[in-house]
Amino acid sequence: MLHAVIMAGGSGTRFWPASRTLRPKQLLSLHGDRTMLQSTVDRLGDLVPASRQMIVTNKILVDAIAEQLPALPAKNIVGEPCKRDTAPCVGLAAALVYHEDNDAIMVVMPSDHVIASEQAFQQAITAGEALIKQDPTRIVTYGIRPTYAAESFGYVQRGDAIESPGASAFAVEQFREKPDAETAQRYLDAGSFYWNSGIFLWRASTILEALQKNEPEMYAHIAAIAERIGKDDYAETLEHEFAAIQGKSIDYAVMEQYPNVVVIEAEFPWDDVGSWQALTRLHSPDADGNTVVGSHVGIDTQGCIVHTHEGHTVVTIDVDDLIVVQTPDATLVAPKHAEERVREVAKALRERGLDGLL
Structure with missing residues (x-):
């Protein structure tokens, strides 16, 4: 079987x-x-x-x-x-x-x-x-x-x-x-x-x-x-x-x-949804090339990936090619080209005694 x-x-x-x-x-x-x-x-x-x-x-x-x-x-x-x-x-x-x-x-x-x-x-x-x-x-x-x-x-x-x-x-x-x-x-x-x-x-x-x-x-x-x-x-x-x-x-x-x-x-x-940039393949970007999951207001914002928690709005001004991920207790802001460095966050948080964010 x-x-x-x-x-x-x-x-x-x-x-x-x-x-x-x-x-x-x-x-x-x-x-x-x-x-x-x-x-x-x-x-x-x-x-x-x-x-x-x-x-x-x-x-x-x-x-x-x-x-x-x-x-x-x-x-x-x-x-x-x-x-x-x-x-x-x-x-x-x-x-x-x-x-x-x-x-x-x-x-x-x-x-x-x-x-x-x-x-x-x-x-x-x-x-x-x-x-x-x-x-x-x-x-x-x-x-x-x-x-x-x-x-x-x-x-x-x-x-x-x-x-x-x-x-x-x-x-x-x-x-x-x-x-x-x-x-x-x-x-x-x-x-x-x-x-x-x-x-x-x-x-x-x-x-x-x-x-x-x-x-x-x-x-x-x-x-x-x-x-x-x-x-x-x-x-x-x-x-x-x-x-x-x-x-x-x-x-x-x-x-x-x-x-x-x-x-x-x-x-x-x-x-395989390996990183935040996969969201661009899973969700249709807007007219400015931004991929948004949640609530976002962009002013002169192009090519960004924005993922927000329910009930929270992220506003961006004059930025390009950023990853912005908001949760109730932590926010990530990183250039898209550095997305692989998100792996380094765990070590940095532990070194600062912030294990509760892992």
């Missing part, structure tokens, strides 16, 4: 001050009325019932996620004891899914993407499921055709075409990490590279075997946890064994080395 695993443990530091430790980006409504996590679950439609949906997150977010997803069984919200990157997250989820269903196929996805067409998304997942049923050793990923020379995404290079009813599928030639500007332009010009969506499909047994082969130490800890599922000491074992894992991304641990990866060209509109 098909199971869905949603990775929702990120901290969303680039979306401060709206994103906080106990309410990170995936729990915010940045596009529409539903939060990003709720929209991710909604996107599954009838493809995967709630009983086969799993959220893997930071243990401090379990209660907040349960509140946002009341239809989800409590045991399906898995709290990691500590942050260990995506490979341990995937390994833990695969062990839990495999315990329930030895023949399970898993679709694994981040919780903070915007995908405009639920129908196209579901069709792509169904096509990937068919490819895995043809060859159970396959791993399927989804590539986004690039529209510009992005330096902030990883890339997947396609190889030979693979017969796949309902989707354009190719053998993966290679994975590439985030490139510099010149390399990104070369990838765009080549026409054979996709943005790496971070959405994967595989049998639970396949990914566990791949981790066992490529990351034996990590797998040993996952196996120790799996052995105690359903036992009285499971929580204690999870806490101890998971903390002992050396963190690594699933791309490094498996995807870049696995010999049988297929990429499906995604037909759905996609955005």
